[in-house]
Amino acid sequence: MNFEQLKPEVDNIISKTELSVNNKLLAICKLLEKHIEYYNWVGFYFRNGDKEELVLGPYVGAPTDHTVIPFGKGICGQVAVSNQNFVVPDVAAQDNYIACSITVKAEIVIPIFVNGKNIGQIDIDSNTPDPFTKADERFLEFVCQKVAEIL
Template sequence: MFTSAPADIDVDYSLLARQITSILEGERNQTANAAQFSAFIYQSLADLNWAGFYWTVPAKKGDAEELLVGPFQGKVACARISFGKGVCGTAAAERRTIVVPDVHAFAGHIACDSASNAEIVIPVIKDGRVLGVFDIDSPSLNRFRPEDQLGLESLVAIFVAATDFT
């Protein structure tokens, strides 16, 4: 049975912005910052079962790009996702945040964790290049609201500004 998001999921994104700025201050390493950022989001937002990064890498076969799992919090995840496939690959290919209220209704959804019911994916873009995506899953339907999208996009922007990418 699917659950709906709890009513008490209000988040003070301005407070989270100040906190993540402080956490990332003085460190520029991509892996360290991504690990800290994933853990921070996973612990700070209610009703999540996965939060983490996928990085853009050359595909194993051919010249296309794909996403390779990076630092995350949650259950074991899919290792590679092709650009244009699933929610993560679509967000990367279209260079835009995608909010999915019910992943079971998203054509082509990749079910890495059968407990996930809602998802938001924010592309990580710097200097016009898609470096990857930040993916968050929830066991509840309709978990992510417009204010979550705006807040999470601002937090990802803080991460990008604080990080040197290799």
């Protein structure tokens, strides 16, 4: 499936009234990991109340020890501070990177905004070097906008 084909699938998940928010988020993770071959770990991190840290939400992929990430640390922590998309084509060349797995080659993190406030993000790791394009960014921004509607 391409990104345009996945958009209605995301809409469908978001609109399912019988699913909890966490189950919707998990279903989105599963959808993306299944249909985009270079999305090898897909998960959400959310701001932990008033604390300057992120906590791991629903995800699919290899288990991670990074269940809490301080603002400013790693790619996710930097996005929590910058409010900007962050694409890392080669994690080995990136300063301030938190390694989740030796197989990860690239990462993309897109913030989620509710009422103009950065409340979380979608984080995707890839075992493929430099796979992410502007099309990935635009699609993941769409996903984050849809997720923001249910938070």
